[in-house]
Amino acid sequence: MADYDVDLFVIGGGSGGVRAARIAAEYGARVMLAEEYRLGGTCVIRGCVPKKLLVYASRFHGEFEDAAGFGWTVPHASFDWSTLIANKDKEIARLEAAYGGTLAKAGVKVVKNRGVLRDAHTVELSNGERVRAAYVLIATGGTPSYGDHIPGLEHAITSNEAFYLKEFPRRIVIQGGGYIAVEFAGIFAGLGSHVTLVYRGENILRGFDDDVRSHLRSELEARGIKVITGCKVAAIEKAGAHFSAHLAGGNHVTADQVMFATGRKPNTAKLGLKEAGVELANDGAVAVNKYSRTSTENVYAVGDVTNRINLTPVAIREGHAFADTVFGGKPTAVDHTNVATAVFSEPEVGTVGLTETQARAVLPRTDIYKATFKPLRATLSGRDTRVLMKLVVDGMSDRVVGCHVVGEGAAEMAQLAAVAVKMGASKADFDATVALHPTAAEELVTMRKKTASHVREAAE
Ligand SMILES: Cc1cc2nc3c(=O)[nH]c(=O)nc-3n(C[C@H](O)[C@H](O)[C@H](O)COP(=O)(O)OP(=O)(O)OC[C@H]3O[C@@H](n4cnc5c(N)ncnc54)[C@H](O)[C@@H]3O)c2cc1C
Numbered sequence: 001m002a003d004y005d006v007d008l009f010v011i012g013g014g015s016g017g018v019r020a021a022r023i024a025a026e027y028g029a030r031v032m033l034a035e036e037y038r039l040g041g042t043c044v045i046r047g048c049v050p051k052k053l054l055v056y057a058s059r060f061h062g063e064f065e066d067a068a069g070f071g072w073t074v075p076h077a078s079f080d081w082s083t084l085i086a087n088k089d090k091e092i093a094r095l096e097a098a099y100g101g102t103l104a105k106a107g108v109k110v111v112k113n114r115g116v117l118r119d120a121h122t123v124e125l126s127n128g129e130r131v132r133a134a135y136v137l138i139a140t141g142g143t144p145s146y147g148d149h150i151p152g153l154e155h156a157i158t159s160n161e162a163f164y165l166k167e168f169p170r171r172i173v174i175q176g177g178g179y180i181a182v183e184f185a186g187i188f189a190g191l192g193s194h195v196t197l198v199y200r201g202e203n204i205l206r207g208f209d210d211d212v213r214s215h216l217r218s219e220l221e222a223r224g225i226k227v228i229t230g231c232k233v234a235a236i237e238k239a240g241a242h243f244s245a246h247l248a249g250g251n252h253v254t255a256d257q258v259m260f261a262t263g264r265k266p267n268t269a270k271l272g273l274k275e276a277g278v279e280l281a282n283d284g285a286v287a288v289n290k291y292s293r294t295s296t297e298n299v300y301a302v303g304d305v306t307n308r309i310n311l312t313p314v315a316i317r318e319g320h321a322f323a324d325t326v327f328g329g330k331p332t333a334v335d336h337t338n339v340a341t342a343v344f345s346e347p348e349v350g351t352v353g354l355t356e357t358q359a360r361a362v363l364p365r366t367d368i369y370k371a372t373f374k375p376l377r378a379t380l381s382g383r384d385t386r387v388l389m390k391l392v393v394d395g396m397s398d399r400v401v402g403c404h405v406v407g408e409g410a411a412e413m414a415q416l417a418a419v420a421v422k423m424g425a426s427k428a429d430f431d432a433t434v435a436l437h438p439t440a441a442e443e444l445v446t447m448r449k450k451t452a453s454h455v456r457e458a459a460e
Helices: 017-027 041-046 048-070 081-106 181-188 210-222 312-327 354-360 378-380 410-423 427-432 441-445
Strands: 006-011 029-033 109-111 115-119 122-125 130-138 142-144 171-175 196-201 228-230 234-237 244-249 250-255 255-259 264-266 299-301 341-343 349-353 365-373 386-395 398-404 450-454
Touching: 006 115, 006 312, 017 029, 017 041, 017 081, 017 130, 017 312, 041 048, 041 081, 048 081, 048 181, 048 378, 081 109, 109 427, 115 142, 130 312, 171 181, 171 228, 171 244, 171 441, 181 196, 196 244, 210 349, 210 354, 210 386, 210 398, 228 299, 234 255, 244 255, 250 410, 255 441, 341 410, 349 410, 354 365, 354 386, 354 398, 365 427, 386 427, 398 410, 398 427
Parallel strands: 006 029, 006 130, 029 109, 130 299, 171 196, 171 255, 196 228
Antiparallel strands: 115 122, 122 130, 142 264, 234 244, 244 250, 341 349, 349 398, 365 386, 365 450, 386 398
16 A cells, blocks of 8 residues: 555545545545545535424424414414525535545545546546545435426526525426425425426336325325326426426416426536546446445445445445455445435434335235324314325334325434344334334324235236
């Protein structure tokens, strides 16, 4: 390693890169990290954290409405977008500085530059400097992808811009059906926008359990979000200060903003991967083995750029495991099974494990336990809402292989249910757990009645 300027060069200062750099430095490695935009990456700057802050802001609307049934009179509430964005920006700047502080304390040298590979051991910075590294970690994340080109696409914003809008959009069209589209639909609707969600598939949240998808859709519609599926925005026309989103099929929707949340693509372009002999998978992501090693022996990749499970805690785990493997003498492969995930929509989705469809495809017998009910709070608030809870159980072993919740607190529930599912808890273990009353989560340990049982035919 003495022949090199540094032991490790990390390209990208997001969730995965920052964790890897810090842990490697703590193992005694000489580490340099290049970040071309802002330290903290997508999650901190324009992803999870600012998103959740906007979600909190959007939920006050419902709280004010619900308060009346509990005897409160709330005088006319008004909302100021610029105050919210300024406060959010202040918090994000604080976090960004904290990330810088953590890296400095660990002895990582941070350069605010773009870094590209010139060969497997050479990183060239945008200031022209070349650094020779024994190991290189690619942690460049992903970026919004717009899908097919359409006329007027230049008028569309993505989640990147949505966090910094100068004016609050009174009307917004959001194209997409994934979690980012659904979350922003809830944010803007809660803050007072007229939201139209347009998705080309048959229902929102592809990949989630089908009951979750249909339940959430009806909850979104009950909150005034117009959901149009089987359709897409075919063109965007600027009409004065507004936009006209022309839908395939002929209709159009007038809006102050048109947002595309149509997926993300790994940041691999113009990174010098070919020069370093780093191969890509068919989906355009960096191909890696279970230790996150690429086709080039000293080059590794973690996080969204590898398109495994694109979530912050996964990128962090992968970054940590990389440092343990290469600099800590502890080869560590990340276990990507039973990772809990949430959609911070209104109401929330929390989920871990297999969907019913996935379970049916792999298990000889699948038992389903399902309940929908009006939450206690809605009895006085009068809100027309229902909670969905569903357990997917391996009918042969009685093991709970999936847990899906739509309702208030679903994300918090999924995190804890994930411990049980990861440990291999059986339905009998859930049943043996005494309920905590009155909660919504108690339903998860009191669902005795099987709602469906599916036996997989040999030919399936
Ligand atoms: C709107 C939104 C909401 C999200 N919400 C959640 C959530 O609630 N929960 C969750 O777990 N995940 C969420 N995610 C996903 C999460 O943000 C990512 O999974 C996570 O940030 C991935 O970390 P990473 O280190 O792989 O990449 P990133 O965090 O994207 O970091 C990559 C960094 O590399 C930098 N970079 C790229 N190329 C170069 C280069 N050549 N030179 C130097 N620097 C470079 C980028 O500027 C960036 O800072 C959300 C994402 C979005 C977009």
